[in-house]
Amino acid sequence: MSHGFDTLAIHAGQDPEARTGAVIPPIYQTSTYAQDAVGAPRQGYEYSRSGNPTRDALQECLAALEGGPVGLAFASGLAAEDTLLRAACKPGDHVVIPDDAYGGTYRLFAKVAERWGLAYTPAKVSDVDAVRAAIRPGATRIVWVETPTNPLLGIADIAALAALAHDAGALLVVDNTFASPYLQQPITHGADVVVHSTTKYVGGHSDVVGGALVVADRGLGEELRFHQNAMGAINGPFDAWLTLRGIKTLGVRMDRHCDNAERIAAYLDGHAKVGQVIYPGLPSHPGHEVAAKQMRRFGGMISFRAAGGEEHAVEICNRAKLFVLAESLGGVESLIEHPGRMTHASAAGSPLEVPGDLVRLSVGIETVDDLLADLEQALG
Numbered sequence: 558m559s560h561g562f563d564t565l566a567i568h569a570g571q572d573p574e575a576r577t578g579a580v581i582p583p584i585y586q587t588s589t590y591a592q593d594a595v596g597a598p599r600q601g602y603e604y605s606r607s608g609n610p611t612r613d614a615l616q617e618c619l620a621a622l623e624g625g626p627v628g629l630a631f632a633s634g635l636a637a638e639d640t641l642l643r644a645a646c647k648p649g650d651h652v653v654i655p656d657d658a659y660g661g662t663y664r665l666f667a668k669v670a671e672r673w674g675l676a677y678t679p680a681k682v683s684d685v686d687a688v689r690a691a692i693r694p695g696a697t698r699i700v701w702v703e704t705p706t707n708p709l710l711g712i713a714d715i716a717a718l719a720a721l722a723h724d725a726g727a728l729l730v731v732d733n734t735f736a737s738p739y740l741q742q743p744i745t746h747g748a749d750v751v752v753h754s755t756t757k758y759v760g761g762h763s764d765v766v767g768g769a770l771v772v773a774d775r776g777l778g779e780e781l782r783f784h785q786n787a788m789g790a791i792n793g794p795f796d797a798w799l800t801l802r803g804i805k806t807l808g809v810r811m812d813r814h815c816d817n818a819e820r821i822a823a824y825l826d827g828h829a830k831v832g833q834v835i836y837p838g839l840p841s842h843p844g845h846e847v848a849a850k851q852m853r854r855f856g857g858m859i860s861f862r863a864a865g866g867e868e869h870a871v872e873i874c875n876r877a878k879l880f881v882l883a884e885s886l887g888g889v890e891s892l893i894e895h896p897g898r899m900t901h902a903s904a905a906g907s908p909l910e911v912p913g914d915l916v917r918l919s920v921g922i923e924t925v926d927d928l929l930a931d932l933e934q935a936l937g
Contacts, residue, residue: 562622562739563808570617571801582614584798607786611794615801616769619759622738622804623751623771627778629785630769630797634734634754635661636790637768639669641750642699644784645728645777648674651696655682656908659707660901662732663909679908682706682713683844685721692725700725703732704741705848708860708896708917710835712844715851719747728777734758734887739811740853744773755800757887758857761810765799767792810889813922814857820925821918821932825861830869830936832862832914858886859918860896867913871895872937874916879923879931886919891928893918893935 560568571582587609590602602608612630620628631637642665646652654666656679666677680691682702692700700722704713715731722729730750731743737758743751753759755767772778785791792800815838822836834841837848838855848855863870873893874882880893884900894900896911904910920928 565621566618566807567805569621570614582611582798582801584794585610586794605794606789606791609791609794609797611801612792612797615797615804618801618804619738619753619755619769620771622742622807623733624742624744625751625771625773625778626775627772627782628769629772629778629781630755630767630792630800631785632768632790632792632796633766634752634756634768635665637752637770638662638665640781640784640788640790641730641752641770642670642675643788644781645750646670646675646698649676649696650698651676651678651693652699652701653678653680653688653691653697654701655703655706655711655713656680657706657709657711657911658701658703658909659732660896660903660909662701662703663907664903667907668903681711682718683711683847685714685717688718689721692721692727694725697725697727699728699730701730701732703735704743704851705735705837705844705856705858707735707858708901708911708915710735710837710842710844710858710860712837712842712848714847715743715746715748719749722749723747735856735858736852737807737811737856737887739808740815740856741851744771746851749773749777756885758811758814759807759887760800760803761807761888762799762803763885763888763890765796765803767796767800810922811854811857814920815854817922817925817928818855818857818859818920821920821928822859824929824932825859828936830864832864835860835862857920859920861916861918862912862914863916865914867897869937870914870916871898873935876935876937877931878934879927880918880935886917888919889922891919891921891923
């Protein structure tokens with residue numbers, strides 16, 4: 558029997574606890590487990606790096622929401638990414654990455670994976686021909702995309718890039734953090750692996766750091782599970798429990814994020830102090846039609862370019878009051894940041910450097926008129 562998204566978010570992996578009937582899965586705050594005999598761990602649990610019931614509940618729920626057979630939870634989004642790269646690639650392989658990827662992802666490739674022997678090429682993932690040109694036949698192991706991208710909100714055609722990657726013998730990896738599984742399920746469009754920073758919309762309350770992988774192929778999933786245990790970058794049981802708690806309201810939160818973002822994007826569009834609004838829900842966005850095809854709605858992230866240049870962008874960030882000046886995104890509270898000096902500072906001087914006049918908003922679920930009033934005063 559199939560269930561709707563919100564039903565899965567509340568119930569998948571979260572049956573009432575067998576001994577007491579507790580509706581909420583317990584926090585199994587333990588490092589080890591008593592075994593029934595030598596070589597006979599009870600229900601397969603022997604050590605919490607290898608397996609923990611609270612983490613297992615989260616992993617089952619994430620897999621159900623993304624429509625894949627295997628879900629894996631990690632200590633952070635970057636821990637998930639690093640584990641994936643080490644499991645799926647070897648020295649001498651090549652990866653295509655977005656030319657406006659998240660700064661931490663770029664740093665992982667440029668400062669860590671490249672030293673290990675993994676080459677990478679940035680490409681505009683909204684342009685299928687540009688991705689095709691960046692692929693190195695026989696060497697490209699992964700085509701890595703974000704959609705929407707961070708922070709320029711580019712839209713990649715998942716189905717088209719899946720076909721392209723598979724023709725080249727590569728995996729398509731989709732970072733689905735900005736959309737969340739409620740708005741977009743890349744596996745249904747042909748992606749092989751979905752990446753999340755569960756810190757963001759999945760957790761949704763800015764109180765826990767985590768990451769996840771959901772895999773379309775069970776064999777690759779088991780390979781990743783081996784690396785998850787061998788490398789050890791797992792999240793703790795309390796972190797898994799907090800993330801599960803956040804997931805229960807993901808659908809209703811995302812609808813409110815989208816409602817508010819649509820109002821704010823319309824307000825900013827054409828504002829005299831704003832040079833350009835970048836939001837996939839606007840018909841003027843070059844990826845609007847693709848986003849409408851593969852997303853339920855257009856998300857809670859907005860970027861815009863300040864008409865007065867970089868210093869004006871910084872002033873807007875500093876003047877905001879209800880929009881909290883902070884890195885991260887996807888929480889119930891609204892955040893504002895200057896990507897060039899904050900989340901994407903590691904990309905300065907690289908092909909992934911972001912415009913200095915760019916401001917990024919993570920639109921929360923507050924009363925939207927209050928958010929609009931705060932932006933009005935911040936714009937000056």
